Amino acid sequence: MATKATQAAKAMAGKALKTAQAARTAQAARASRTSGASGPSDYDAIIVGGGHNGLTAAAYLARSGARTLVLEARPKTGGAATTEAPWPDAPEFKVTRLSYVMSLLPPTIINDLQLQKHGYKIYPMGPYYQAFPEGGSIKLYADDAKRNHDEVSKWSKQDADAMPRWDAWLAGLADVLGPLLLTVPPNLGSRKPRDLQETLRLAWRHRGLDVRTIADVTRLMSMSIADLLDDWFESPQVKGALAVNGVIGTWAGPYEPGTAYVMAHHSIGDVGDGHLGNWGFQEGGMGAVADAIANAARENGAEIRTDARVSRILLNNGRAAGVELENGQQLTAKVVVSSLHPRTAFLDHVGRANLPDDFVTDIEHWKTRSGVVKINLALAELPDFTADPGTNLQEHHTGSVEMAPTMPYIEQAFQDARNGLPAVRPFSDGVIPTAFDKTLVPEGYHIMSLFTQWVPSDWNEAPHTEELQAYADRMIDCYNEVAPNFKSSIIHTDIVGPYQMEHDYGLIGGNIFHGELSLEQLFHMRPAPGFADYRTPVPGLYYASSATHAGGGVCGIPGMQAAKAALADRRAAVRSLRRR
Numbered sequence: 001m002a003t004k005a006t007q008a009a010k011a012m013a014g015k016a017l018k019t020a021q022a023a024r025t026a027q028a029a030r031a032s033r034t035s036g037a038s039g040p041s042d043y044d045a046i047i048v049g050g051g052h053n054g055l056t057a058a059a060y061l062a063r064s065g066a067r068t069l070v071l072e073a074r075p076k077t078g079g080a081a082t083t084e085a086p087w088p089d090a091p092e093f094k095v096t097r098l099s100y101v102m103s104l105l106p107p108t109i110i111n112d113l114q115l116q117k118h119g120y121k122i123y124p125m126g127p128y129y130q131a132f133p134e135g136g137s138i139k140l141y142a143d144d145a146k147r148n149h150d151e152v153s154k155w156s157k158q159d160a161d162a163m164p165r166w167d168a169w170l171a172g173l174a175d176v177l178g179p180l181l182l183t184v185p186p187n188l189g190s191r192k193p194r195d196l197q198e199t200l201r202l203a204w205r206h207r208g209l210d211v212r213t214i215a216d217v218t219r220l221m222s223m224s225i226a227d228l229l230d231d232w233f234e235s236p237q238v239k240g241a242l243a244v245n246g247v248i249g250t251w252a253g254p255y256e257p258g259t260a261y262v263m264a265h266h267s268i269g270d271v272g273d274g275h276l277g278n279w280g281f282q283e284g285g286m287g288a289v290a291d292a293i294a295n296a297a298r299e300n301g302a303e304i305r306t307d308a309r310v311s312r313i314l315l316n317n318g319r320a321a322g323v324e325l326e327n328g329q330q331l332t333a334k335v336v337v338s339s340l341h342p343r344t345a346f347l348d349h350v351g352r353a354n355l356p357d358d359f360v361t362d363i364e365h366w367k368t369r370s371g372v373v374k375i376n377l378a379l380a381e382l383p384d385f386t387a388d389p390g391t392n393l394q395e396h397h398t399g400s401v402e403m404a405p406t407m408p409y410i411e412q413a414f415q416d417a418r419n420g421l422p423a424v425r426p427f428s429d430g431v432i433p434t435a436f437d438k439t440l441v442p443e444g445y446h447i448m449s450l451f452t453q454w455v456p457s458d459w460n461e462a463p464h465t466e467e468l469q470a471y472a473d474r475m476i477d478c479y480n481e482v483a484p485n486f487k488s489s490i491i492h493t494d495i496v497g498p499y500q501m502e503h504d505y506g507l508i509g510g511n512i513f514h515g516e517l518s519l520e521q522l523f524h525m526r527p528a529p530g531f532a533d534y535r536t537p538v539p540g541l542y543y544a545s546s547a548t549h550a551g552g553g554v555c556g557i558p559g560m561q562a563a564k565a566a567l568a569d570r571r572a573a574v575r576s577l578r579r580r
């Protein structure tokens with residue numbers, strides 16, 4: 001028996017060797033065709049990654065007539081914009097597993113891609129709501145100054161009077177920063193005529209800014225959210241409420257410089273109705289946003305393949321020439337757009353040897369931590385808050401249902417994690433999308449999504465399953481203190497920590513934006529100085545990930561800009577050919 005088995009094993013090994021040799025020969029033949037460069041390409045454009053940015057790039061390229069292919073590693077598209085049914089025994093419950101609210105997708109993209117026709121439908125969120133463990137609650141309304149004044153007066157008359165000035169101040173800054181989101185960052189310091197022209201154009205556009213506005217922008221970019229709020233408000237409750245946006249997805253507590261800008265990044269969005277900083281729920285969850293973009297791409301002729309993991313980008317004389325899939329298949333294209341995390345896109349797929357040393361160093365130094373844990377819950381009934389009783393749907397269930405009572409509370413959660421421990425009392429940006437969206441659950445049930453922080457920044461290196469469960473239990477206990485039915489109302493729990501974010505979704509380091517929104521990684525530095533214009537050191541390779549300017553968030557801007565850069569270069573090449 002043993003001899004027969006050994007012979008069979010040898011025969012199989014010999015066959016496998018021959019098959020592998022044949023595959024290698026075929027691959028070499030394909031590779032030599034690729035390096036020949038004269039033959040027609042399989043596609044005009046290949047997009048690596050079918051997250052919402054990759055899909056946006058595909059939609060724009062396909063719209064221009066390019067034969068476009070999207071390659072997505074997972075069985076479904078959407079990346080971090082995904083609606084899933086995480087409980088196999090309860091498939092009728094769906095959650096927006098990672099990202100959970102919309103605000104940053106500009107009307108330009110919504111209109112260009114006709115996303116409403118493809119299912120893009122937003123329910124504007126209700127107020128910000130925090131119930132306090134010591135009793136009482138606060139609600140903040142995005143666009144109702146009178147009710148805001150009444151609510152804030154419960155905690156501080158002075159803060160209530162300051163609130164309209166704060167809103168106006170933020171609106172003024174949004175007028176400056178908002179258009180910058182759609183601006184291609186200039187290559188600051190470059191002496192090339194095109195770069196100088198872009199820098200001058202940006203300076204000219206902002207020539208109207210006065211000394212005060214520039215000072216305000218400087219403050220916003222450099223201050224901590226805590227210092228900024230201390231300048232404006234006195235009550236811990238109001239400051240806690242306004243601090244949350246400064247630390248979302250950030251490996252920094254509210255006392256760290258730069259967090260004021262993170263607050264602005266999350267406050268200048270617009271769901272398309274012109275309201276500053278308004279957030280909303282997509283019907284069908286965030287996956288439906290990605291689906292709408294995918295449908296727009298398909299309608300324009302793009303092909304989308306799932307279960308198609310790319311393993312490297314093919315180069316021909318230093319130019320991008322296509323991709324190789326994990327299964328060895330090679331596909332050629334004149335334009336390749338990667339929408340993956342910079343370490344994957346450049347260090348793994350292009351390779352250090354094919355990139356300038358400075359650029360490699362910049363990508364190696366790219367900061368990509370956040371210590372976020374997403375907790376998705378199926379609830380049998382709505383939270384019954386002691387401060388605002390009742391399990392019937394009320395206004396305070398319709399917005400963000402927070403557990404971030406004060407800045408010191410938030411800071412302590414960060415300090416725990418910085419000291420190598422999961423937060424004892426984590427903070428949470430909670431939402432109940434089923435307050436509006438009935439497509440996610442059976443009648444009478446609800447989904448609650450808790451975006452929580454922090455666990456230690458190295459929890460992307462191991463699953464930490466039991467510790468994550470204990471962390472989630474503590475998070476639930478915090479809500480239970482203010483809504484005593486909370487714990488008993490939970491029928492299913494789904495916990496996604498940094499390890500799963502990295503391994504299942506490609507979010508390296510567990511950072512939710514493909515890289516931190518810290519000052520040294522913004523605008524012309526995102527993802528590296530000299531390459532913030534959605535182009536890369538490799539001609540023909542464009543970059544569309546959230547690690548470029550205006551990312552992260554479900555905003556589609558990197559995807560749109562990368563496609564526009566590729567199309568602009570193609571037009572320039574055609575012009576120059578005609579001139580010859």
Ligand SMILES: Cc1cc2nc3c(=O)[nH]c(=O)nc-3n(C[C@H](O)[C@H](O)[C@H](O)COP(=O)(O)OP(=O)(O)OC[C@H]3O[C@@H](n4cnc5c(N)ncnc54)[C@H](O)[C@@H]3O)c2cc1C
Pocket residue numbers: 048049050051052053054071072073074077078079080081097098099100101102103104308309310311339340344372374451501504505506507511512513514544545546547551552553554555
């Ligand atoms: C927990 C969490 C909460 C968030 N909350 C919000 C929110 O409420 N609102 C908001 O606006 N933003 C939020 N964000 C951020 C936002 O979701 C991301 O910035 C955005 O979705 C990233 O989009 P992307 O297309 O750039 O990248 P991704 O969504 O990461 O897409 C990249 C795609 O590439 C695929 N891929 C990876 N490797 C390969 C390979 N080798 N070959 C082929 N394909 C590959 C991945 O599977 C993925 O589909 C959140 C993120 C997280 C993680």
